[in-house]
Amino acid sequence: MNIIYRKKLAYFILFIFLPTYIVFVVTIISFLDRFNIWVELFVYVLLGIVWVFPFKFAFKGLAAKKEKK
Numbered sequence: 740m741n742i743i744y745r746k747k748l749a750y751f752i753l754f755i756f757l758p759t760y761i762v763f764v765v766t767i768i769s770f771l772d773r774f775n776i777w778v779e780l781f782v783y784v785l786l787g788i789v790w791v792f793p794f795k796f797a798f799k800g801l802a803a804k805k806e807k808k
Contacts, residue, residue: 740796748797760790 740748764786774782791798 742801745797746801749794749801752794752797756794757790 764783768779768782773779
């Protein structure tokens with residue numbers, strides 16, 4: 740995939756998908772009963788990490804230095 744398209748996809752993921760995902764997760768968690776603070780922290784941390792893995796390809800290599808020709 741071209742670097743320009745990957746950058747556009749990365750911006751889309753960060754500015755559109757991620758806030759939507761956060762609102763979705765917080766809404767779903769709020770419908771459940773209150774858990775132990777450690778269980779709730781574990782769930783939030785786990786869900787905060789899980790979203791990255793499907794989109795790993797979009798972010799890989801974006802911060803690399805450009806090669807000089």
